[in-house]
Structure formats: structure tokens, C-alpha cells
Amino acid sequence: MNTIKKWHLFLLAFTTLLMTQSANIVEAESLTNQDEVKSFVDTHMEKDLDKYHIPGAVIAIVKDDEILYSKGYGMADISKDKKVDADKSMFRIASTTKLFTWTAVMQLVEAGKIDLDTDINTYLTSFKVPNTFDKPITMRDLMTHTAGFEEGGVGYQITTDTKRLNTTIAETLEKHALARVRPPGEKASYSNYGAALAGLIVEDVSGLSYTDYIQENIFNTLDMKHATLAEPLPKKYKDNEVIGYNYTNEKFTPGIPTYEGGFSPAGAGTVSANDMAKFMLAHLNNGTTQGKRLLDKKTTNTMHQTAFRFDKRLPGSALGFQEGEINGKKTLSHAGADTMFITDLYLVPEENIGIFLSYSGGQADDALASMKKHIFDYLFPITKKESPTFIPSTKEELANFTGSYKFTRRNYSHIDKFFSLLVEMKVAQENGQLVIGQGNEKEYFKKIDTNLFQQVDGQQKISFKTDKSGKATDMLLSIMPDMPLEKTTFWDQSSVWLILLAISIAIFIIVTIILLIQLKRNKKISHHSKQTIWLTIITAIISILTLGLTVTNVLNMDVLQRLSEVTLALKLFLFLPLFVGGLTCILLVRNGMDWFKKESSLVIRILTTTVFLAALTTSLFFIHWNLMGWLFG
Structure with a gap:
């Protein structure tokens, strides 16, 4: 269950x-x-x-x-x-x-x-x-x-x-x-x-x-x-x-x-x-x-x-x-x-x-x-x-089936969607074979019929469905006939978001350090620029903390807790993404004014805008995976 x-x-x-x-x-x-x-x-x-x-x-x-x-x-x-x-x-x-x-x-x-x-x-x-x-x-x-x-x-x-x-x-x-x-x-x-x-x-x-x-x-x-x-x-x-x-x-x-x-x-x-x-x-x-x-x-x-x-x-x-x-x-x-x-x-x-x-x-x-x-x-x-009769496949043919796939059994409307972020199956190709798994757990499959592949050292099969243009859209493992997978869209791929978040966190940390050094060394920075810098630093720090606390709290919920109740702690942690979204909007306005009036130096404008873009990426992550607000079913 x-x-x-x-x-x-x-x-x-x-x-x-x-x-x-x-x-x-x-x-x-x-x-x-x-x-x-x-x-x-x-x-x-x-x-x-x-x-x-x-x-x-x-x-x-x-x-x-x-x-x-x-x-x-x-x-x-x-x-x-x-x-x-x-x-x-x-x-x-x-x-x-x-x-x-x-x-x-x-x-x-x-x-x-x-x-x-x-x-x-x-x-x-x-x-x-x-x-x-x-x-x-x-x-x-x-x-x-x-x-x-x-x-x-x-x-x-x-x-x-x-x-x-x-x-x-x-x-x-x-x-x-x-x-x-x-x-x-x-x-x-x-x-x-x-x-x-x-x-x-x-x-x-x-x-x-x-x-x-x-x-x-x-x-x-x-x-x-x-x-x-x-x-x-x-x-x-x-x-x-x-x-x-x-x-x-x-x-x-x-x-x-x-x-x-x-x-x-x-x-x-x-x-x-x-x-x-x-x-x-x-x-x-x-x-x-x-x-x-x-x-x-x-x-x-x-x-x-x-x-x-x-x-x-x-x-x-x-x-x-x-x-x-x-x-x-x-x-x-x-x-x-x-x-x-x-x-x-x-x-x-x-x-x-x-x-x-x-x-x-x-x-x-x-x-x-x-x-x-x-x-x-x-x-x-x-x-x-008994050994099946395998059909040779070209790299170009196999490339059509490679990529990330997610189970059709997932949520789209509520916080439940977040739990499908890391539930993903990757299909690769190697030496004319399709590969599922990594390292010692790799399993190899070769073609035996149109869009049908069989395990090289076993009896399990993988079938693919294609659209009118011939592109693979769905996959099924023969062991799970009621659990098909769909080829993942770009924005639903876990690797895309993990890379974007890693870049955003790096920007938050690096730019924060640079801006703190600027504040310490440059005593001639205007009051307006200082306000922008501190808003940027606060946005960066809050974004990092929110990512860490919210994602960790949600992922660390045990199955019993996750399916049986919405805890007060979860409700409180889900307030943080809203705070990040608010800071991002304020930073957008502030940066817009700075670029229009040029009240801050070009370096500061570039640095603060970079943090804004990272904060925007973070906010979009929360929105896409239904962590912005209290989207409970």
C-alpha cells in the first residue's frame, strides 16, 4: 500500500x-x-x-x-x-x-x-x-x-x-x-x-x-x-x-x-x-x-x-x-x-x-x-x-530510446509531486546495447524486435512506444506491467534541476563573499548601494537556508509520517519558499531601478543581478515542484 x-x-x-x-x-x-x-x-x-x-x-x-x-x-x-x-x-x-x-x-x-x-x-x-x-x-x-x-x-x-x-x-x-x-x-x-x-x-x-x-x-x-x-x-x-x-x-x-x-x-x-x-x-x-x-x-x-x-x-x-x-x-x-x-x-x-x-x-x-x-x-x-536471437542496433537507433524516464504513477498538482524529483530511471547505450543501472548493477538489453529489447543474460524485456515521428515516448519493464514510464520532459529531469541548484548555490556563496569584501574594503560605497548589497546578501543566505531546511525536512519525513499527517513543522518550513519568492521580487525591483538609474557601480549591478537570477531559479524550483506554499491534497 x-x-x-x-x-x-x-x-x-x-x-x-x-x-x-x-x-x-x-x-x-x-x-x-x-x-x-x-x-x-x-x-x-x-x-x-x-x-x-x-x-x-x-x-x-x-x-x-x-x-x-x-x-x-x-x-x-x-x-x-x-x-x-x-x-x-x-x-x-x-x-x-x-x-x-x-x-x-x-x-x-x-x-x-x-x-x-x-x-x-x-x-x-x-x-x-x-x-x-x-x-x-x-x-x-x-x-x-x-x-x-x-x-x-x-x-x-x-x-x-x-x-x-x-x-x-x-x-x-x-x-x-x-x-x-x-x-x-x-x-x-x-x-x-x-x-x-x-x-x-x-x-x-x-x-x-x-x-x-x-x-x-x-x-x-x-x-x-x-x-x-x-x-x-x-x-x-x-x-x-x-x-x-x-x-x-x-x-x-x-x-x-x-x-x-x-x-x-x-x-x-x-x-x-x-x-x-x-x-x-x-x-x-x-x-x-x-x-x-x-x-x-x-x-x-x-x-x-x-x-x-x-x-x-x-x-x-x-x-x-x-x-x-x-x-x-x-x-x-x-x-x-x-x-x-x-x-x-x-x-x-x-x-x-x-x-x-x-x-x-x-x-x-x-x-x-x-x-x-x-x-x-x-x-x-x-x-x-535458450539464447534469444538478437538484432544488431546502430548508435543512432539506440539514441532514440536513451534518456530519463519517470513512472506514470506520480503527482502533478500537490506537494506529492516533489517526491518524484529523484524517482527517475535512466537508459543509456553502450556497445550496441541499452543499459539500465550504474556500476556493478548495470543490466544490458539487446534488440529482439521492433521497439523490444531483451536482457542479455536473462529473460526480462523492455518495450518502448513511439509517437508518429518515431520518437520514443514511453517505456515498460516486463516485470511491472502496471507501472509504465514516460520519457521525461526537460524541466522534469532531476539532473537539470540539480545542476541549476548547484550553480545557484555556488553563485550565492561566491557573490556573498565578494560583496562582503567590497563592503569591508570600499568605504566610499553609497548608502543606496549598501542597501542593495545587503538585500542581495540576505536573499542569498535565506535562499541557501531555505533550500537546505525545506528539502531536507521534506525528504527526511519517514513514510508513516509523510502519509499520515501534515505536521506543523512541515507547514512552517513551507513558509520559507514564500519568503524567498518575496525577496526575489524585491530584488528584481531594486535591480531594475539600479540598472535604470545607475546608482550603483557596474560591478555591483552585475553581482546583484547574478544573485537575483540564482534566487529566481530557486523560486522556480519551489514553484515547479509544488513547494511554494501549502499545496496539500
Whole structure:
């Protein structure tokens, strides 16, 4: 769920899977020996718990219409010496909750109450989504994350205060409405807001609260007795609660619980592994497991089919699931992460296998990536490497794809935009290959088809889209089908602003020193010139301090603080850029008068004007990245 941790999880998964080689695959015959499965999973899980300092973890593997293996590891509650139990211990599953939301939507589609391709405003009763573009947003757009919303969340995405939970989904979405920044159905951009909007439609169409609908139509239907969306965890489940922990100074300390509030359809689930196993079994068996029907066969198949693709040669998005390919097997998956918990759910439909993993702290992202790789290598081992046929590329051809790219999942309207400043992927070329990464982390890709490149020593691919003139505009990594990137415009490139700010800071420092020397040595400087000099020096010093204090304060906010509240300190620091802007305007007037009346020497006029230009650059930086004022969502 949490944005920063989710990026880490995706990028870590990308790095891990880049090491997997192309192969011919054998069937998962080892699943017939449950003792062997138990021994394999126990060995690796126990090693990972120790290596990555994991307080508690759980796994469930299903095959055909039964739970093949499930087990809890470590502690659910260290203070009570309570161990994790796969049947009863309830983990926060964060964004994996969205699968319940999407399944609920498909139940209503099956009942004829929702049409996937009808304007969602048809179903919304409490408020309407603005008609920013001619094309309306449909439920299909929400389910494939192609509705075109910007990203948001600073100060309101989660909360640690239970008093703030007394708000409805409708109130939350209307209060924190996100701008529509691109036409629907055009590009994917993973959206918590879109998922919460789908949950609101479930309420408006069904007449039940979102929580009650999921409880009655999914949890009760599948006999999921240790599953809830209620926040905080109800008293009847407290004995089954898994505590999330931070690992610091070689010891575990309980983390601060977080809640989704009005964004509950995007991540409020708390569920046991065995109950998630029941949910996986229903999806793997045409909507029905052990005689309990979640969806009918046709609806289930529709939900699992590709609904949107950046490139037909790469995995895309099903209705709510992310498509993928690991060790040659097609997968449907959904991950989830908050400040402590990390979860992943994988379905392998052709083998009728499902895998659920969840961790409660420590280096959980590393542990999950490690265990996932172990499991897929064990179930679907690589037996033979195959080398793709690479097509030679010229420097001129590769130059079209090089440059900086930013994820479509970013903000444009609020302070959230600043957090995308340094989130950038650079593509370079080297010896007829495209290169991503630096130093020892470089990964090389060669052309295998038009606008399609494959990793030289692996199976991952990169696809590009081009405009009518043939220039590359968008890029997709095959490991992240719902996370495309756009070629960055000049003014959105981090390197441009970092260079400009470095030059500005150098000017502030150098000119300040020169002007102070001038004041000390030249006693004949006029009173007017002294005023201009001191205004220039003050502007330079305030600009440096503002850059340092504001940027440092914003970047040093931990994820929990950033997404749960707007602190007084943040509000105060965001006053400083306004002060810099004011000083810049005053300096502009002063310099203009000096150049017009020539009341100061040419040297002083040049020096003060140089500082004005640096201050103007600094102010434009604050304006461009939404740090000028209090632009909260």
C-alpha cells in the first residue's frame, strides 16, 4: 500500500528476476511429495527469517482444490510468546485487499448491476468524477489502473489515529479528489484512489457498506473465519492479531499500527493464510471451491483474461490481477505493503497452483523476494537455457530510446509531486546495447524486435512506444506491467534541476563573499548601494537556508509520517519558499531601478543581478515542484 515501500518491493523483484535465465520448464512434479515440499519450504523460510531479521511470516500453497501446505513461522506477538499459526494468525495484507474489491465488482457485474464499459458516474450517487476528458472513466479502467488519475497521498493516505476513522469512503474521496491527468484507457498508473472509488461503487450499487458487502459475499461465502476489513481489529480477533515489528539495534520493537480509513477498499484487509488459501482456490477453480461459489465460471474467466496491455508481446493487466511470467509460467498476482507488513499472492492458472506469502517486519521485502525465487525455482525448475536471437542496433537507433524516464504513477498538482524529483530511471547505450543501472548493477538489453529489447543474460524485456515521428515516448519493464514510464520532459529531469541548484548555490556563496569584501574594503560605497548589497546578501543566505531546511525536512519525513499527517513543522518550513519568492521580487525591483538609474557601480549591478537570477531559479524550483506554499491534497 505504502508508496515508497511498494517501489522498493517492485524494484527488488525486478532485480531478482533479472537473474533468472530463459528456459524450458518441467512440470511441478515435486508437489506430489508433501513431505518434500514441507522440508524445502521450512529450510528456506527458517534461513530467511534469521538472515533478514523477520519476526513472523506465513505461507500457503494450494494445488487443484486443496491446501497443499501452509505454515506459520516466527512470532505473532513476541511479548506474549505467541507463535504464528497459518490457520488463525491474521496478517495485514495491505494492497492485496484490492483483490476482494475487484472480486466484489465482478460479482455485481455477474448480477447485471454493473457494466464494465459504462461511465462510472452512472453508479456514483454521493459525488461525481469530473468530466475532464471527452471519454468517461469505466469500471474496466479502474480495474486495469488506466483511469488516468494522478497519484496522491501526502498527509491523508493512512492514519495512526483511530479517531480519524469515522469518515466514509465517499467523504474521503471527495475531500481528497485527484486530478485526471490523462484520458482513460490510454496508460496504466497504479491507483489506490481508483480502487477506493470502485469500493464506493460497490456500496452505491449494492446498498451495503463496503465492509459489510465483502464480509457477506466473500468472507462468509468462503467460510473465511479469520478475515476482516474492520479497523482497528475487532475485539473478537485480538487474540489472532499479528503484530508488525521494526528491527533496530538488533532487537524487535512493535511498530505503530496504520489504518486505511476511507481508503479501505485499497488496503484494509487483515487475513489468515488459510483463509487466503480458500480465496485462491476459488479463483483457481472457476470461481468455486469445496462447493462454495464465489463467481461463476464465465465471470472468473473474464476476470483472469488480459484486459489491458502496453505491448501485446509483454504481460499486461487482467481485471484486478497483474500478469507476469516467472520461469516460463504465466502468473496472476497482487502484492501489498505497508510500513511493516509485506504480502504477495501468486496464481499459476495452467498448473492450478496458488502461493500466498506474508511477513510482519524486518527486511521483509528482501525475504519475500528470496522466498518467491526459491519457490518458483523449486516448483518450476530451469532445465535448459535458450539464447534469444538478437538484432544488431546502430548508435543512432539506440539514441532514440536513451534518456530519463519517470513512472506514470506520480503527482502533478500537490506537494506529492516533489517526491518524484529523484524517482527517475535512466537508459543509456553502450556497445550496441541499452543499459539500465550504474556500476556493478548495470543490466544490458539487446534488440529482439521492433521497439523490444531483451536482457542479455536473462529473460526480462523492455518495450518502448513511439509517437508518429518515431520518437520514443514511453517505456515498460516486463516485470511491472502496471507501472509504465514516460520519457521525461526537460524541466522534469532531476539532473537539470540539480545542476541549476548547484550553480545557484555556488553563485550565492561566491557573490556573498565578494560583496562582503567590497563592503569591508570600499568605504566610499553609497548608502543606496549598501542597501542593495545587503538585500542581495540576505536573499542569498535565506535562499541557501531555505533550500537546505525545506528539502531536507521534506525528504527526511519517514513514510508513516509523510502519509499520515501534515505536521506543523512541515507547514512552517513551507513558509520559507514564500519568503524567498518575496525577496526575489524585491530584488528584481531594486535591480531594475539600479540598472535604470545607475546608482550603483557596474560591478555591483552585475553581482546583484547574478544573485537575483540564482534566487529566481530557486523560486522556480519551489514553484515547479509544488513547494511554494501549502499545496496539500
